Amino acid sequence: MEVTYVLVTIDQIAKYVGQEVKMGGWLHNKRSSGKIQFLQFRDGTGFIQGVLVKKQVEPEVWETAKQLTQESSLYIWGTVRADERAPSGFELDVHKIEVIQIAEDYPIQKKEHGVDFLMDHxxxxxxxxxxxxxxxxxxxxxxxxxxxxxxxxxxxxxxxxxxxxxxxxxxxxxxxxxxxxxxxxxxxxxxxxxxxxxxxxxxxxxxxxxxxxxxxxxxxxxxxxxxxxxxxxxxxxxxxxxxxxxxxxxxxxxxxxxxxxxxxxxxxxxxxxxxxxxxxxxxxxxxxxxxxxxxxxxxxxxxxxxxxxxxxxxxxxxxxxxxxxxxxxxxxxxxxxxxxxxxxxxxxxxxxxxxxxxxxxxxxxxxxxxxxxxxxxxxxxxxxxxxxxxxxxxxxxxxxxxxxxxxxxxxxxxxxxxxxxxxxxxxxxxxxxxx
CATH class of the missing domain: 3.30.930.10 (Bira Bifunctional Protein; Domain 2)
Incomplete structure (x- = not known):
């Protein structure tokens, strides 16, 4: 029997340490070390890092994460873990991803943008x-x-x-x-x-x-x-x-x-x-x-x-x-x-x-x-x-x-x-x- 997860938000994440949760949100940024992917995830209430370890997730989950672009919308499932090094104090060990939409090339990047460009966007x-x-x-x-x-x-x-x-x-x-x-x-x-x-x-x-x-x-x-x-x-x-x-x-x-x-x-x-x-x-x-x-x-x-x-x-x-x-x-x-x-x-x-x-x-x-x-x-x-x-x-x-x-x-x-x-x-x- 498949487990039903309650949709939770990042601002309430402290209540769920050690528990399996589901979140809806957007990919803010990501980086990879080869065997680990770090997904910077936001849901409007805050930001949290999701961690995918290649050997701990299904191959299709790993490949899905690799295809994600900035501001792609998705659901993620994972276990909440306290981590003092994290800006929010918590991280999410991700084990499942469901893509809602793969975003087009996002116009606002990490590089410097002019004020007019930012105001137009x-x-x-x-x-x-x-x-x-x-x-x-x-x-x-x-x-x-x-x-x-x-x-x-x-x-x-x-x-x-x-x-x-x-x-x-x-x-x-x-x-x-x-x-x-x-x-x-x-x-x-x-x-x-x-x-x-x-x-x-x-x-x-x-x-x-x-x-x-x-x-x-x-x-x-x-x-x-x-x-x-x-x-x-x-x-x-x-x-x-x-x-x-x-x-x-x-x-x-x-x-x-x-x-x-x-x-x-x-x-x-x-x-x-x-x-x-x-x-x-x-x-x-x-x-x-x-x-x-x-x-x-x-x-x-x-x-x-x-x-x-x-x-x-x-x-x-x-x-x-x-x-x-x-x-x-x-x-x-x-x-x-x-x-x-x-x-x-x-x-x-x-x-x-x-x-x-x-x-x-x-x-x-x-x-x-x-x-x-x-x-x-x-x-x-x-x-x-x-x-x-x-x-x-x-x-x-x-x-x-x-x-x-x-x-x-x-x-x-x-x-x-x-x-x-x-x-x-x-x-x-x-x-x-x-x-």
Whole structure:
């Protein structure tokens, strides 16, 4: 009577030491010493080496293994063996192979490939160990964010992707037609989340946002994902505390759940282990002074920081740093001016260490209906498009705050990646809409 094997996955292999198992997956690589074949096997959950000894397997099994090409799909049967020398800690003594498909010549080889080539083959590149590790870490970062917010009383609310107006003005937005009306792909769900916070107290959204910026920097994507919490009865100071606690929670979660992936990426985890709340804080004024001392003597008060400025500021800190109280004129219309100094607003950008730039932007929102109406006039915003938003200040306005966390920049920082294009499965960038 033939034995029936349960299909197991590599991430669960530790449970089956000494047992016969069956796995489905793909050949990642192979090598041979003549009498032994070593099959690098992956199944999407991990990688394991399968060992075939010629004198211990049937001749047809040996010949089948010899015919396998990179990324051929197959089932393998074998005995799980613990091995401290193996990257996963385990190997598989293979005794049977069933080919599903012999793959054609795989375009991605061990040799160096150009970025454009790899991006053109992104649908295949994500199978590689490093790209898989990034996507696994991305998933765990998402899990950590949602776990933290769900456990701290936040309700998930989904704002619309098609909007009749923008959050911060219609520049850099993708325009489309909504039947006979103008519409835009959202750049932020924040305004809608403010409405939701009045209904549900603490809320957050998690979804795609779009910026039609013709930027080619390593920090920018055209389509990216944002987590946007909004909180009633929360002031500027409490807003910062929630942000730093969330970031500290994310990093701790990744350190606890992604050890092998961080190792695959060669990430210096000592730097991540230093990420503990509270985070340092400096004002915009202090940041300008720091830049002047560091040689940026042409930077003028009232200008916004660019990537070189944020990188230089971050070099002074081992943890993320808040830059608070930006000039009112360079920030969004909805940010509340500091009552003690109206030329600056109660806001903060959180700058990641190691040159990764801003990962969070947040503020206390204007709750006074008269002041908000004045800001509308100053920014030339069409009141008819925002009538519903103005209603929020007419019917039970309260102090409230919120922030937006950019997922891809956070992933890039935690993974130690050079460019955000590797932080999302299929990046949308300037001049890239394929695959």
């Amino acid at each position: 992104r649908h295949l590149w994500i199978r590689s160990p490093k790209q898989r590790a990034v996507l696994k870490i991305r998933a765990e970062i998402i899990r950590a964010i949602q776990d933290y917010l769900d456990q701290h009383g936040f309700t998930l609310v989904d704002p619309p992707i098609l909007t009749p107006s923008s959050c911060e003005g219609t520049t850099n937005l993708f325009h489309t037609k909504y039947f006979d009306e103008d519409a835009y792909l959202t750049q932020s769900g924040q305004l809608y989340m403010e409405a939701a916070a009045i209904a549900l107290n603490k809320v957050y959204s998690f979804g795609p946002t779009f910026r039609a910026e013709k930027s080619k920097t390593r920090r920018h994507l055209i389509e990216f994902w944002m987590i946007e919490p909004e909180m009633a009865f929360v002031d500027h100071e409490r807003n910062l505390e929630i942000q730093e606690q969330l970031i500290a929670h994310i990093v701790t979660h990744v350190l606890n759940h992604c050890k092998s992936e961080l190792k695959t990426l060669g990430r210096d985890i000592e730097k991540l282990e230093k990420i503990k709340a509270p985070f340092p804080r400096i004002t915009y004024d202090e940041a300008v002074e720091l830049l002047h001392k560091e040689g940026f003597t042409d930077f003028k008060w009232g200008e916004d920081f660019g990537a070189p400025h944020e990188t230089k500021i971050a070099e002074s800190f081992e943890r993320p740093v808040f830059i608070t109280h930006y000039p009112t004129e360079i920030k969004a219309f909805y940010m509340k001016p500091d009552p003690a100094r109206p030329e600056v607003v109660l806001c903060a950008d959180l700058i990641a260490p190691e040159g990764y730039g801003e990962i969070i932007g947040g503020s206390q929102r204007i709750d006074d209906p008269t002041l908000l109406a004045e800001r509308f006039e100053a920014h030339n915003l069409p009141k008819e498009a925002y009538a519903w938003y103005l209603d929020l200040r007419k019917y039970g306005s309260v102090p409230h705050s919120g922030f937006g966390l950019g997922l891809e920049r956070t992933v890039a920082w935690i993974c130690g990646l050079e460019h955000v294009r590797e932080t999302i499965p299929f990046p949308r960038m300037l001049y890239r809409l394929y695959p």
